Amino acid sequence: MSQTNVMVKEIPVNPFYRKMSVYLYYIDGLLIDTGPKINRYSLIPFFKSIKPKQVALTHHHTDHVGMVPWLAFYQQSTIYCHPNMMSLITKDINHSWYKKVFKQEQKSLIKAYPKVINTxxxxxxxxxxxxxxxxxxCLYEQNEGWLFTGDLYVTPHPKVSLQGESITEYIxxxxxxxxxxxxxxxxxxxGxxxxGREMLKEKLNYLKETKFKVKQLHDLGYSDQEIVKELFPGRVNLEIFTFGSFSRINFVRSCYQERV
Ligand SMILES: [Zn+2]
Structure with a gap:
């Protein structure tokens, strides 16, 4: 079978910042990620049309899991997630308006990822x-050679990070x-x-080189701000649009600190 079996749904991360999209994928009854709640009016008709039997979550960020509560109450699916996000997802569902105000019964099961998901x-x-x-x-389909990478790739040459990202773990x-x-x-x-394979290699090489350069300067006693000035002097739009949630300082720290 070919790539045409993969249905792609693109949706803005935020209606007020339409430059950045999130991509959901639907293949043979399996939905990968659910999109942000803020775009529920576009997503609900899509979910009603596909009626996913299974849902796979790549990670807990709200642009990927925002519609989990709606799916849990209005679709009969099995929703898979990493064990580390199980309590967060369960809490989101238990505190949702669908349960508290609309008294909906939960229809979907939430499960930690098994070894494989069959469709x-x-x-x-x-x-x-x-x-x-x-x-x-990430989700890998060996026979087709498909790799669904969530937010692991995004760009081959990142200059900004969220607090707590780890470049060692990326590598x-x-x-x-x-x-x-x-x-x-x-x-x-x-999308x-x-x-893709070459671009992931490109990212790997970039991260290894950049981590090395940052560590060198850090060991020489440079401050984080001085390292930013030295290695990433230009303006980075994502840093401005996210009011610093994604920042060059975080990126520098994520090169020499391990996750805390
Ligand atoms: Zn993310």
Whole structure:
């Protein structure tokens, strides 16, 4: 079977910042990620049309899991997540208005990822790939050579990070993925990535080189601000638009600190 079996749903992360999209994927009854709650009026008709039997979550960020409570109450699905995000997801569902105000009964089951997820025609292997978050998972379909990478790829040359990201974990995760025989990469914010395998290699090399340069300066006694000035002097739009949630300082720290 070919890539045409993958249905791609693109949706803005935020209606007020339409430059950045999140991509959901639907294949043979399996939905990968659910999109942000703020776009529920576009997403609910989509979910009603596909009626996903299974849902796979790549990580806990709200642009990926925002619609989990709606799916849990209005669709009969099995929703899979990394064990590290189980309590967060359960809490979101228990505190949702669908339960508290509308007295809905939960229809979906929430489960930790099994070794494989089978659909009628495909087998998906969840692969723990930390770095971006402590609960990040990629999904690999070996026969088709598909790799769904959540937020592990996004860009080959990042200059900003969220607090708590770990470049060491990114490097380990990409190195382990490159052992697999994938040919097609589906990213959570870029859609299908042209030359995905090469682009992941590019990111790996960039992260290794940048981590080395940052550590060198850090060991020489440079402050984080001085390292930013030295290595990333230009303006970074994402840093401005997210009011510093994504920042160059975080990125520098994530090169020499381990996750806390
Ligand atoms: Zn994310």
């Amino acid at each position: 009628s025609n495909f087998t998906f292997q969840p692969i723990e790939t930390l770095g971006h978050t402590y609960d990040h998972v 380990d995760a990409i190195e382990s993925l490159l052992q697999l025989n994938f040919t097609k990469v589906f990213c959570g914010h870029q 299908a990535v042209n030359h």
